[in-house]
Amino acid sequence: MKRGLWLIAVLCAMAMTAAEVAAQTGAIGGVVTDQATQQPLAGVHVTVVGTNLSQLTNTTGQFLFPAVPAGPQVLRIAALGYTADDARVTVVSNATQRVTFELRVSAIVLDQVIVSAVTGRAERKRELGTNSASISARELELAPITKFSDALVGRASGVQMQQVNGSIGTSQRIRIRGANSISLSNEPLIFVDGIQFSNSKGGFGVGGADYSRLNDLNSEDIANIEILKGPAASALYGTAAANGVILITTRSGQAGSAQWRAYAEAGTSQDHNPWPSNFLSLETRQSGASVFDDRGRLNRTGYTYCPNESAARGVCTQDQLVALNVFNTPSLNPLQDGSRSQFGLSVSGGTDVATYYVSGDYTDEVGVYSFNTQDRMSLRANTNARVRDNVGVGVNASYTRTKLRLNQNDNNIFSPIINGVLASPWVPTQEQRDESPIGARAGTGFGYYLDDIENLTPRQTVDRFVVGGNTSWQPLSFLSLNSNIGLDFFSRDDGSTLQPGRLPIAATWTPGNRSNQRSSSYIWTMNAAGVASFNPTEEIAATTTLGTGFTREQFESTYCSGVGIVEGTSSCSATSSLFAVDEDYTQVRTIGAYLQQSLAWRDRLFVAASVRGDDNSAFGQDFGFIYYPGASLSWVLSEEPFFPQTDLLSNLRLRTAYGRSGQRPNFRDATTLLEPVSATVGNNEVSAVRLNRVGNLDLKPEKTSEFEIGFDAGLLNDRVALEFGYFQKRSEDALVRVPLPPSYGLSGDAINTGAIWNNLGSINNWGTEMSLSARVMQTQNAVLNMRLIASTLDNKIERLGLDAPITHNRGSVQMHKEGFPTGSFHVRRYEIREPGKQRLLTRDDVILVDTDSVTFLGRSLPTNTQALSGDLTLFRNLVTISGLFERRAGMYLLNDTERFRCNTGFSRGGSGASQGMGNCAGVADPTASLEDQARFIAMRIGAVDPTSPDPTSPQRVTTLAGYVEKADFIKWREASLTLNVPSSLSAVAPMLQGASVSLSGRNLATWTDYTGIDPELNEGGGSSNFNQGEFNTQPPLRYYTLRFNFSF
């Protein structure tokens, strides 16, 4: 096959021919200042219009273009938070023209610059028909960021960062404009300084939570985060960008003297969550008898277990209630206060020729379990140089080393939570604790104390290098050749060692064991593009972009495990039996080429069209190239002469865009393969094979097309910025893992059997997004900025391609069903006979409503979200107070913690259990609400089917409906108070340019009607695609942090 490399050839040809073209040139220099304060503005984007010449101002607000074609030119200024400005300059050969810009503060950001990670081209927001979201370093500086993912919480409309787990080192879940794919990931693509960045979540399982690679990023290094929310904006990113793209730019140096920045922070993390009490309701047989023996076993001679439902039927009489909240009992509470400290130092600076940014950071954190710890060291060096007047190069390099110990949690008998929420309501003495055996520890849910659990803590060490280089060559003033190449590499060492005798509970545990996995992940990114700008007429500026890209994603791992380890060692080689080894390898390659044509009319009407073609090694061998078109229209209406110039509506831009992106199949999904295994034949271990997966040679990528339309408005003389948009996104050829009837004999024990990938489905996502930013107040001593972002989302599977829905979560609580939202909750509802009167319910008081089939209950994704943030600066920047609140609504969550508590607690009571007899309120608290009682009865005993043929012996249907709850919430995410040291103190310490101290808090409060632990939790961790359920999951922690910042 001869594919897209012809584009590279064309680019080379363009370069060769252009190199010889020279021009007479002069220089343009100048300074940019704040109109109100007259302070120089650093980092302002300065462009020579109609060329590819652009740069940032240095720390003194200066800029200099040494070689600009002689003749009339237009210089354009764009700075976040300020109005844009243009200046007409006539460049004289071999002379320097100087220009001064004084910029006015503005809430509207039409001229913010976005640099494409694919083309390397810088475009102003006004040129784009889409509404991308921006998060600046300044926003993050004010916020209590404990990990990089915090930066994405509540700061961009349509972007949901779900805090699914609170353990240190765990990953979170990102969704942008809903979910496009039923069976593939719905996580966005991430680029850091133009290099594709892995957000894989692998590591040894701990029961539910998974690991975060996104948080390898040091948030202190971030200059800007740009979020392309969907294919309308990310069409040029091709096969992988259907879920949106997050472009992260790290800090760079600016010409000027060395700027040092140092910080130190210390804080504490605490658990302030509403843990439930454990109940035991009893009927007394022997008055005065103690309820428990010295092992915490119920005294069954003195008492009879009497749950609510039994009491309601008169089977027993509740005359004693024992209740205990483990998490409020100091001697039993497994949770401690955690700690966090962070230190960092950076220096940046340079000359007009070369700039640098170098930083180092160390973070040390201990969670609310003493064995959930993480320390991370980050180093970064970014350099940029103008090696010739028309050649710029940049190299960004970072190294991160993360060492993590992660606690067992979620669906795991070694979870401290599960041992607490199912514990007996009894407080053992220390002697009683010591005497109870491991696996049957007194008073615990599953027989384990924290000291036992600590023996089983997976450790993960990650060394990560991200290195990228970019070049920009302007052989002609109208032509720029951009390229970038880079590698995101990490080496991951996962280990788990159980020393002998620590958990003598099973054959593979008693003698101790060891597991270890060494993994390497590589993502190579290569892009090259030619950007030609020219003006076909005086009023039209045209830009043609032609480029190509290549990515290679490779993952390798080796695994070993063994049983029977020598005390004190932690190596597979130190084990004596039950050895296992494994080796894994995956590789996916993508090659693409694209062409984009942009036209600008009078710098206020912008039209662009593009097409990208991709081929990918994961496509079926019978499928070739796929094409992703895109188109964009942006019109700055308020700059038209006919537009009335008023302070009320000071700026107005209309925009619309269309684009298509894709998502590739997984490695090997297209191929039928046999997996080598071992088998025992005649007492000999021999090589064997088993069917590993059923392939599909026609497999192609999912295609997601998106249309969006909206406007950006500046109100009240640009003090208020309003952005509003509507989007509609449709996935076609959605990859669905189609279950095969097992009777074909293709559904074995290998996880990939039993189904075949096929391009079947169609999914629709649509919604609105709004952003309102305002400078609410501005006086000499007080400035108040407020920001409200909001979004709505709806989602529907238009076509599934299957006769039956695809079910998941506790069997079938959630499903992908044609005509309904993806992963929506469908249950059989029930009702309470004679509600309203508080009493104990019998099994006959709960009546089935949906007698035939399940009914749609609700969605798994929020349908509307709002975030309100603000910062108040007082006394001429002496004090800054900021805060962030977020509301999400419209989604449901399975409260599986409570379901399990009720079900297991009830079973234990009925089985005469001696241990762990703690129970939920619905089962054993006589004051429990009717709803609490009814949902347990419906789940465990079954709701009465009123259509039963024999009413005296009715059929019962069990349903989890009562445990699927609305998960709406409002959270107070962030608050901070910053005191800036007055500049007058610089006289005391002349080197000190600035200093501040901040006191901040994170996860400060939650308001919700959800009855579980936290409405954001997810048992499946960040990689959970649609499952929405908490199951003994560690909720987010509250942080208090004190931080000192110095610049000198």
Next chain:
Amino acid sequence: MKKATSIMMMNTRPMAGRLSRLALGATIALSLAACDTGKLLEVPEPTFATPISLRTIEGLPILYAGGIGDFQIAYSGSGGDAFLTASSLFSDEFHTSDTFTTRQATDQREQQPTIEGNLSDAGFSRLQYARRSAAEVAEVIAEISPQGTADTRYAVMKSLEGFAITALAEGWCGAVPLGTARGGAPAEEGAPLSTQQLFDEAIKRFDAALAGTAGSHLAAVGKGRALLNNNQPAAAAAAVANVPTSFVYNIEHSSNSARQYNPIFALQSNRRYSMSDKEGLNGLPYRSANDPRLPFWQDPANGFDNAVPLFVSDRYPSFTSDVVLADGIEARLIEAEAALRANNTGLWLSTLNELRANVRALMTARYEQYAAKVPAPGTLAPLTDPGSQAARVDLMFQERAFWLFLTGHRHGDMRRLVRQYNRSPGNVFPTGPHHRGGDYGTEVVFPIPFAEQENSQFSHDMCVLTQA
């Protein structure tokens, strides 16, 4: 502040006179375009083989071992649940001691709606998988092996195919489809077959095995088992007549890899199942009988749920313990039952007593560490005629249950008691209060997994869970 009022035309220079550069650029372009860029998308595959690559005489042993391994995973299990544990739990051999709702539903004979999944689903899928795998390997052997169908490996594969179908018939409702696949891809959907039709299908496989290797004891015992299930005891006895009592075919387990672990040991070690005793009123006294065929011990810790007392069977004391699929004991038990059905009480008793007289030797030959686990002499007294036909049947089935404990026979036998001996399910299967609260249900067979509904010839309505 300066404000631009118009956009100025760029002063670009013409590109004339650069023809040489253009020519060079064009040359490079053409050179690159001539490259086979498809090579950029070629990725190595170091881990897996393709179905076609092993269809050779050299690949045959690997395919054959794959067929053996697939059957082990399906019938016995890979350190986890499969047909064997589901059958044991559903019958009166095991009860659940963990917290999983699927295990409780199976134990309680009140299984979950198919859409929510059941413990038996894995067994169904893997038995179908093993059936397909064995059939494909047998086909390759017949095609490639110089001996053709006379290759003894052919008989083993056809027998395992037959045993897989037999297990499907013994465990699941009377609506089991047998579809086909070719080269790892779906071929033809199967129409649901009744329990009797399934046993007939199994017998065809055993006959095919015997046609290739007439002396295959494995096929003979399999055929006898299927015929007995089809209420043809005399024919079953004839089928196994030449099988010596010493014959044993084991499903081999190993500690070599986790998928080869003995599942009963692994799951009991993880405290998931407890050995039953008179489970649900009708259950047999597996523990209280103190029978040397049923060694067990009580773990001082409780089950996985930290609540249910844990009784551990010692029949499989390690990960490497093999599971008997077919042996001479079963052959004699088939003969004994045939004698009982023929009212030859003397032959019936003598056949059973002959086995009992050799219990230690027979068990030692079959079960790992048996002699160490069961103190000598460990003998069994001869049985006497209990006097009535009903009592004889009870005794016959108890003998089968004790000899064939945890080998995947008990559930099928309970169904036979209902089908062939007119017993009420309520008098055969565990009933009354369940140890986890609530009562036992009325189901006597496993449901077909939900995914089977993608088979256009199948409907879940066809599967009646209360019909033995």
